[in-house]
Amino acid sequence: MTDRIWTAALVVIGDEILSGRTHDKNIAQVAEWLQVQGIRLAEVRVVPDEEDRIVEAVNTLRERNDYLFTTGGIGPTHDDITVDAVAAALGVGVVIHPEARATLERYYTDKPGGLTEDRLRMARVPEGAELIPNRMSGAPGIRIGAIYLMAGVPHITAGMLDALTGTLEGGAPLQSETMGCWTAESEVAGLLRKVVKRNSECQIGSYPFFREGKVGANFVIRSTDASALAACAKDLREALTDAGYSPVSGGI
Amino acid sequence: MTDRIWTAALVVIGDEILSGRTHDKNIAQVAEWLQVQGIRLAEVRVVPDEEDRIVEAVNTLRERNDYLFTTGGIGPTHDDITVDAVAAALGVGVVIHPEARATLERYYTDKPGGLTEDRLRMARVPEGAELIPNRMSGAPGIRIGAIYLMAGVPHITAGMLDALTGTLEGGAPLQSETMGCWTAESEVAGLLRKVVKRNSECQIGSYPFFREGKVGANFVIRSTDASALAACAKDLREALTDAGYSPVSGGI
Numbered sequence A, B: 001m002t003d004r005i006w007t008a009a010l011v012v013i014g015d016e017i018l019s020g021r022t023h024d025k026n027i028a029q030v031a032e033w034l035q036v037q038g039i040r041l042a043e044v045r046v047v048p049d050e051e052d053r054i055v056e057a058v059n060t061l062r063e064r065n066d067y068l069f070t071t072g073g074i075g076p077t078h079d080d081i082t083v084d085a086v087a088a089a090l091g092v093g094v095v096i097h098p099e100a101r102a103t104l105e106r107y108y109t110d111k112p113g114g115l116t117e118d119r120l121r122m123a124r125v126p127e128g129a130e131l132i133p134n135r136m137s138g139a140p141g142i143r144i145g146a147i148y149l150m151a152g153v154p155h156i157t158a159g160m161l162d163a164l165t166g167t168l169e170g171g172a173p174l175q176s177e178t179m180g181c182w183t184a185e186s187e188v189a190g191l192l193r194k195v196v197k198r199n200s201e202c203q204i205g206s207y208p209f210f211r212e213g214k215v216g217a218n219f220v221i222r223s224t225d226a227s228a229l230a231a232c233a234k235d236l237r238e239a240l241t242d243a244g245y246s247p248v249s250g251g252i
Helices: A026-037 A051-064 A082-090 A098-108 A117-123 A154-164 A185-198 A226-242 B026-037 B051-064 B082-090 B098-108 B117-123 B154-164 B185-198 B226-242
Strands: A006-013 A039-047 A067-071 A094-096 A124-126 A130-132 A141-144 A147-150 A175-181 A203-211 A214-223 B006-013 B039-047 B067-071 B094-096 B124-126 B130-132 B141-144 B147-150 B175-181 B203-211 B214-223
Touching: A006 A026, A006 A051, A026 A039, A026 A067, A026 A154, A039 A051, A051 A067, A051 A082, A082 A094, A082 A124, A082 A141, A082 A147, A094 A098, A098 A117, A098 A130, A117 A124, A117 B185, A124 A141, A130 A147, A130 A154, A141 A154, A147 A154, A175 A226, A185 A203, A185 A214, A185 A226, A185 B117, A214 A226, B006 B026, B006 B051, B026 B039, B026 B067, B026 B154, B039 B051, B051 B067, B051 B082, B082 B094, B082 B124, B082 B141, B082 B147, B094 B098, B098 B117, B098 B130, B117 B124, B124 B141, B130 B147, B130 B154, B141 B154, B147 B154, B175 B226, B185 B203, B185 B214, B185 B226, B214 B226
Parallel strands: A006 A039, A006 A067, A067 A147, B006 B039, B006 B067, B067 B147
Antiparallel strands: A039 B039, A094 A124, A130 A141, A141 A147, A175 A214, A203 A214, B094 B124, B130 B141, B141 B147, B175 B214, B203 B214
16 A cells, blocks of 8 residues: 555546437546545546547646546447547557457347448457457457556446456545534534544535435545544534534534 | 537536546536537546646636636635635636625525525625526526636536526537437447448447447437437438448437
8 A cells, every 4th residue: 555646537428428418428437436446536637529528638647647538439439539639748659450350240240230440440449559448349449558448338438447456556545534524614614624624534525405304414434544634524513412412423 | 500619618627527536427417408508528537636637737728718607616615615715816806796695685584594604605706706506505696707617416416507598698509419329339430430431410329239239329419500410310320220230220
């Protein structure tokens, strides 16, 4: 275990997210998966299906982070330009990956039309790339260096993440503890500020809600250090109790 | 009506989105609302609760777009730093807005504790800002120039968007028509490419799915020109029908 913090960024590629037609589910699932790997998601950008916008996001974010993930645009149609954009960002060519070609040949062997030129597009990768297995369909994900190109369809990306589990080096996973209270967060803002100050190894997020006709807030304490986390949770629980509240462990 | 394209960017501020704890709902609702205003959402960035990261995103995106929206971080607690970050990005100070103060005074007049210092934090705005009404709670949204600071809680942001409806200048709204087919998108990729080529005023997105044990795809045609949209939809319907498919209007 090390104190080094590993970070990743995510580029979500797709006009359908920016138009509001499709509600993105990949940000949350990639974020949750990274947490378990001990990697912090540092930034997300959602960009349209335009090569120069993808290139800019990929080049900016890969320089700042240990890992870069993309979702979307790796299918066979004209609006799937992720492979070309990432190859352009890296200054490499696009090639047909022999293993991906073989997989597609097997997948389409008993299907009408066989492996057409359009289907073969799904075997195109930036030069030097490896494949990420995809059990759901014939089109694999793609890894080139520390860049991981995943599907746009969430359950296909889920399968690709599953295949990658445990293969990325990370640090101590960020652990969290949640505590809820039936109070307006403005009631306890001063109290929270003092607890934050006393517990420098933890962050505390405050998330208000309105439910059952009442206002409440959940407080999420995060730390890579389990004992600091426990001490901070104890501190917050006591401070809330002393102020006359009844904090609920696990959140409301 | 004008041919000028109006664009907006969105900065989603919040560690809770990057940790995967909270599933963002603001991207989709801001995107949908902008569509109706005739404004295109050009980019989204999700950044942590860190001032320099917020400043960077705000300054980059406001220069590139007609409008900039932020969600999150305008509440009363220590992790609510959006007002300070946006003021820093613009190089202006932070002041107590007299109208926001009066609203908070009314809101808290019959509540225990009254208007405390922590609650008064919700009246802080970048110098020169106006308020965006919020019917749900005492904390207003904030407009400064073409920058709109909205809540993180989706139903509060919904109310703020509602209050802004019709107040932003936009262009012709992007219209769309959806058509679905029970086919793997790789089957029709060549056909689609030809239809795209013949209809340069339209974009076509292809969105594959797997449902009821079968693969299918929905095609979304988008254009600001209603007659070009209708012509493209007719062209695509005929091309799919000629190829032996039964396109379903409105999508599957």
